[in-house]
Amino acid sequence: SRGTANAWYFYYALVLVITVLCGKLVVALSAP
Structure with a gap:
């Protein structure tokens, strides 16, 4: 779903x- 894609995008951006x-x-x- 679209929400899942956004969650993955946010996760990768955070990493x-x-x-x-x-x-x-x-x-x-x-x-030094």
Whole structure:
């Protein structure tokens, strides 16, 4: 259904945002 598709889209978008934020955090912590 359409609602399920929207839920999956939101889930993938959330995972993408978290991945980017974690990546930025790792870079910030690893920088001297």
